[in-house]
Amino acid sequence: MNKSETRDKAILKTVKFEVLRYNPAGNESPHLENYSVPVTKGMTVLDGLNWIKEHLDSTLSWRSSCRMGICGSCGMFINGLPRLACNNQIVHLHSDRVVIKPLPNYDIIRDLVPDLEGLFEKHRSVKPHLIRKDTAEQDSPTGEFFQSEQELLNYIQFAYCIKCGLCMAACPTVATSEEYIGPQPLTAGWRYLSDTRDEGAEQRQDVLYSSHGVYRCHFAGACSQVCPKGVDPALAIQMAKRDAFMKGFGRGKKRSGSSVIPPIQDWTPRGDIPDAPAKTVPQKSE
Amino acid sequence: MRESRLWFWHILSAVVILVLLGVHMGTMHLGELLHRIGIGTGDPVDSSQVFERSRQAVYMVTYILLLGTGLFHGMYGLRSMFFELSLSKSLEKTIGGVLAVAGVGLFLYGSYVAVVVFQTSGV
Numbered sequence: 001m002n003k004s005e006t007r008d009k010a011i012l013k014t015v016k017f018e019v020l021r022y023n024p025a026g027n028e029s030p031h032l033e034n035y036s037v038p039v040t041k042g043m044t045v046l047d048g049l050n051w052i053k054e055h056l057d058s059t060l061s062w063r064s065s066c067r068m069g070i071c072g073s074c075g076m077f078i079n080g081l082p083r084l085a086c087n088n089q090i091v092h093l094h095s096d097r098v099v100i101k102p103l104p105n106y107d108i109i110r111d112l113v114p115d116l117e118g119l120f121e122k123h124r125s126v127k128p129h130l131i132r133k134d135t136a137e138q139d140s141p142t143g144e145f146f147q148s149e150q151e152l153l154n155y156i157q158f159a160y161c162i163k164c165g166l167c168m169a170a171c172p173t174v175a176t177s178e179e180y181i182g183p184q185p186l187t188a189g190w191r192y193l194s195d196t197r198d199e200g201a202e203q204r205q206d207v208l209y210s211s212h213g214v215y216r217c218h219f220a221g222a223c224s225q226v227c228p229k230g231v232d233p234a235l236a237i238q239m240a241k242r243d244a245f246m247k248g249f250g251r252g253k254k255r256s257g258s259s260v261i262p263p264i265q266d267w268t269p270r271g272d273i274p275d276a277p278a279k280t281v282p283q284k285s286e
Numbered sequence: 287m288r289e290s291r292l293w294f295w296h297i298l299s300a301v302v303i304l305v306l307l308g309v310h311m312g313t314m315h316l317g318e319l320l321h322r323i324g325i326g327t328g329d330p331v332d333s334s335q336v337f338e339r340s341r342q343a344v345y346m347v348t349y350i351l352l353l354g355t356g357l358f359h360g361m362y363g364l365r366s367m368f369f370e371l372s373l374s375k376s377l378e379k380t381i382g383g384v385l386a387v388a389g390v391g392l393f394l395y396g397s398y399v400a401v402v403v404f405q406t407s408g409v
Contacts, residue, residue, distance in 0.1 A: 177370040209290045211369055211378070241293070248294035 011038040015090055017048055019060065020101040022108050030108070032099070033057075039090045045098060046074055046085035049112075062112035069228055072164030076112050077101040082169040082226045103169035119165045122181050125207050126189035131200025132257060143262040145197040151258075158191035158236050160229045167223035167233050179212040183223035183233035186214055190236040193243075199257035214240045296362045299355040306352040313339075340407035346400050353396040361389040 017037050022030035035056050037048045046064055053060050064074040067086040074085040078100050079093055090098060106114035132138050132145075167183040168174050174182045181189075189208040192198050208214060214237050223233040246252045312320065317330035329335060339345045368381045 173370065176372075178372045180370070205287065209287055211289050213289070215289055215293050216366065216370060244287075244290040245294055245297055247290065248298075 009040050011040055012091065013039050013096065015039050015048070015095075016097045017052060018097065018099045019049075019052070019112070021060070021111055022102075023110050024108065025110075037090075037098075041091075043090050044086050045076070045078055045083075045088050045090060045093075045100065048090055048098065049085060049100070060112075061110045070162065072162035072228075075103050075114070075164045075166050075169065077103055077169065082166040084164060084166070084228045087228050103165060105169050105171070105174045106165070114165070114169075116165055119163070119168055119182070119184060122185040123163065123188055125181070126185045126192075127200055127204050128185075128188040128192060130192065130195065130198050131203060132197070133199050134257075134260070137260055141260075143260045146258045146261045147196055151196045155191050155194040157231055158187050158194075158233075161187060161191070161227075161231050162229055164228065166226045166228065167231075170222035170226040172220050172222065173216055173218055177212070177216065180216050181207065181210070181213050183217075183237065186217070186240065187231065187233040187236040190240045193240065193255070194253070196255075196258045199255065201255045208240060209244055214244070217241075292362055296359060299359040302351065302355045303359060306348060306355070309348065310352065337407050340403045343404065346404040349400045350397045353400070354393055357389045357393050357396075361385045 015037050017035040018032045019035065020030055021033050022028075035052045037051055039048070043051075044067075046067055049060065049062055049064075062074065062076065062085070064086060065071040066073070069084055069087040072084070075082060076085050077083075078085065078088060079095060079098060082103055085100075100112060102108050102112045103114045106116065106118070109115050130138075130145075161184065163184060165184060167187075171180075171183050173180050186208060189204050193201055193204060193208070217234070217237045219234060219238065221234045224231075224235065227233065243252045314330050317335075365382055365385050369378060373381070
């Protein structure tokens with residue numbers, strides 16, 4: 001271990017982790033358990049949990065995968081806010097006490113593991129994928145669906161959603177109304193409604209503009225505040241409302257699906273870019 | 287898209303209410319102030335003033351319009367509150383129906399009063 005590694009591993013302070021423990025299969029009710037965790041430079045809340053599991057209590061359960069804010073698995077209620085455990089360093093919480101609970105507005109599977117099935121069910125209900133009338137073109141593409149840079153910019157921020165479910169945990173309307181579709185699915189629906197390549201508006205609108213869709217949003221903005229990817233679900237919902245309102249005047253977004261443009265033929269590859277590796281899975285046409 | 291149509295009218299009614307409530311506040315609660323700057327004739331709840339307003343068709347129309355928009359806006363808001371209580375679909379439909387009937391009933395009754403007062407105040 002060199003000097004800089006030694007310095008990085010130096011313990012900065014000891015922090016008390018208060019973690020909610022709950023096993024529905026057992027008889028005990030949810031309760032907080034305390035653990036003392038030595039904090040080193042750059043240590044995230046997820047690292048702290050890993051340290052507890054390794055040194056203090058191997059039965060502690062949570063969900064995590066990428067540990068770099070990409071997969072959205074490790075959403076937890078940390079010191080009063082829904083956050084990703086891997087995306088928050090302990091020292092940045094500015095407290096010697098870290099209280100960790102599972103995400104609110106979800107059932108608990110065990111300890112810090114929320115049941116996200118409800119979220120994904122609502123997500124699927126808005127048909128979060130491109131819907132085209134020319135299915136033959138989709139199955140056997142002859143070109144690309146045209147989209148200008150500006151058209152892309154109109155929805156790109158909503159495409160950054162990683163489905164971690166923090167927005168649903170922060171939403172006060174989701175907390176009180178089980179039927180409310182919620183910020184994540186509504187944002188996903190608006191993302192595809194604003195995609196110029198899409199032709200599935202009619203199929204999607206029944207859910208988005210239902211009596212438990214965008215109109216139940218109270219615009220608290222908590223969803224946008226907690227999103228770890230900078231997505232603004234509150235904005236997407238207001239844009240969806242505005243679009244429906246303008247339709248009342250006959251001025252909503254016109255959706256007809258962009259045309260197919262043929263692939264560019266006369267191009268030469270740049271010499272400094274290596275060839276792609278050979279395909280390992282046979283393609284449909286092969 | 288029925289919900290979108292309701293929302294559309296909910297927003298439009300809010301705009302109408304804002305304007306009409308402005309007129310109402312001006313005539314009914316700021317009468318003294320307006321009188322001082324040369325508009326109106328002072329106390330708006332004086333019986334002669336009340337009869338004077340009742341004789342004017344524009345006031346009758348304004349009352350009915352404010353009643354209609356206010357009732358629609360309020361009933362839709364109330365319906366929204368009920369819809370956040372995680373009720374069954376059938377109960378939601380019943381509540382929507384009851385509020386619609388109550389809204390129409392109150393509107394007809396209020397309009398009837400406004401029209402009768404307009405017709406009889408000149409007698």
